[in-house]
Amino acid sequence: MRSSRQFWSPWWAQIIAGLFIVLLAVGPWLWLWLGQREQPMLPTSMSDAAGLIIIFASIALLGGWFTRVIGRHGTSFAILTDIGVLLALVGLVFQWIWGDAPEIFQGKISDGLQTQLWALGTAFVISQVLYFLIAKLRLSIVALLVAALVFSVGRWLQMVATYTPLEPEIYSSLTYAGALVLGLVLGFLGFLQIWHLVVWGIALAIQWIMPAVISAVVTLLENPVGSVGGSLAQFGELTQGSIGQTDWLIPSLVTLAVAMLVSVILLIVRKAKRRSY
Numbered sequence: 529m530r531s532s533r534q535f536w537s538p539w540w541a542q543i544i545a546g547l548f549i550v551l552l553a554v555g556p557w558l559w560l561w562l563g564q565r566e567q568p569m570l571p572t573s574m575s576d577a578a579g580l581i582i583i584f585a586s587i588a589l590l591g592g593w594f595t596r597v598i599g600r601h602g603t604s605f606a607i608l609t610d611i612g613v614l615l616a617l618v619g620l621v622f623q624w625i626w627g628d629a630p631e632i633f634q635g636k637i638s639d640g641l642q643t644q645l646w647a648l649g650t651a652f653v654i655s656q657v658l659y660f661l662i663a664k665l666r667l668s669i670v671a672l673l674v675a676a677l678v679f680s681v682g683r684w685l686q687m688v689a690t691y692t693p694l695e696p697e698i699y700s701s702l703t704y705a706g707a708l709v710l711g712l713v714l715g716f717l718g719f720l721q722i723w724h725l726v727v728w729g730i731a732l733a734i735q736w737i738m739p740a741v742i743s744a745v746v747t748l749l750e751n752p753v754g755s756v757g758g759s760l761a762q763f764g765e766l767t768q769g770s771i772g773q774t775d776w777l778i779p780s781l782v783t784l785a786v787a788m789l790v791s792v793i794l795l796i797v798r799k800a801k802r803r804s805y
Contacts, residue, residue, distance in 0.1 A: 536598050539608050545594060546612020553586035554620065556687035568624035573647035574640065577749035578683070580647065581742060584655035585680035587613060592662025596670075599663070606663045610656070617652065647749055667717050668727050674713050675731035678706030679738050707779035708786050710735055715790020728787065732780050740770035 536545055551558070554569060557579060561569045571579035591613055599605030625632050629641050637645070658677065662670050682703040689699050714731060717724050744766035753759045 533598055533600075542599075542605055542608035543612040543615070545598075546591065546609040546614070547616045548612075549590045549594065549609070550587060550613055550616035550620070553583045553590060553684070556684065556691070557583070559691060568620075568627050570620040570624050572624065572628075572644045573749040574644055577647070577746040578742070579687075580651055580749075581745065582680045582683045582687075584651040585658075585677045586684055588655045588658035588662065589674065589677045589680065591659045592670075592673075595659075595663035601664055603664075606660060610659065613659075621648070643752060667713070668724060671710075671713050671717055671727055671731050672734060675710055675734040676738055678710045678735065679742060681706040681709050704779055704782050707735065707782040711783040711786025712790055714783065714787035716794065718791050718794070719788075728784075732783060735779060735783065736774060736776040737767075737771055739774050740767050743767075743770045 536542060557571055557576075558569050561567055567575075571577075571583070573580055591609060595602070595606045595609055599609070631637075632641065658673055662673055665673075682705045685702040685705050686699060689702055710731060714728055717727065719725055719728065744763050747766055748759055748763055753762055
């Protein structure tokens with residue numbers, strides 16, 4: 529870990545890290561773009577709203593944890609890494625506009641393009657806020673943010689798996705990768721304090737409802753209603769209808785099993801270290 533921190537200590541290395549974080553998040557769509565150049569590397573809210581959300585959720589998750597672990601919550605580390613993220617995103621947005629919406633350079637913005645820019649800007653702002661919160665806040669709060677973002681882990685892995693000859697059973701099991709990640713975070717948080725147990729329960733609830741929330745958002749982005757009131761009403765209906773169909777038992781069991789295993793291992797290791805002293 530110390531050698532990794534030394535490697536990423538120069539300011540230019542932290543900017544490069546931000547570039548790599550975005551490239552990793554957009555990797556499956558970049559591979560798709562290499563096969564068919566007529567499509568932009570960055571998905572849009574009209575063509576692939578789910579992909580857009582997954583990319584920005586992955587950026588917040590990867591970037592936040594990279595800054596938290598390697599940068600030790602450092603503000604300058606977080607800012608320099610974020611500069612790399614911004615540079616990569618600017619390049620992706622420019623490539624999208626140049627290929628799909630060159631009329632924007634002439635000051636012509638259609639309603640459809642305006643909607644896509646609004647969705648892109650909103651996703652970017654939310655991702656930035658989550659990135660800095662994960663990087664700076666204490667673990668008990670970060671665990672709740674991770675619970676809201678881990679849906680992207682399984683979806684991202686499934687996108688990667690589409691380019692490999694995996695068995696359907698393995699492909700479907702990748703959905704629970706996010707639950708495993710959340711279990712690791714909760715395991716490091718531990719369960720010896722009452723507040724931490726409350727966080728475990730809230731995190732499991734967030735993990736359960738987030739797929740329904742994302743599904744509703746995707747539907748609204750790809751099929752906009754028009755008015756704000758109508759969008760909110762439809763969002764509530766779609767979310768409520770999807771929650772009942774969301775699989776909550778297996779992801780919760782995976783998260784709890786991993787969290788308990790990690791917590792117990794850490795307790796044993798800490799007791800062994802105390803005895804050695």
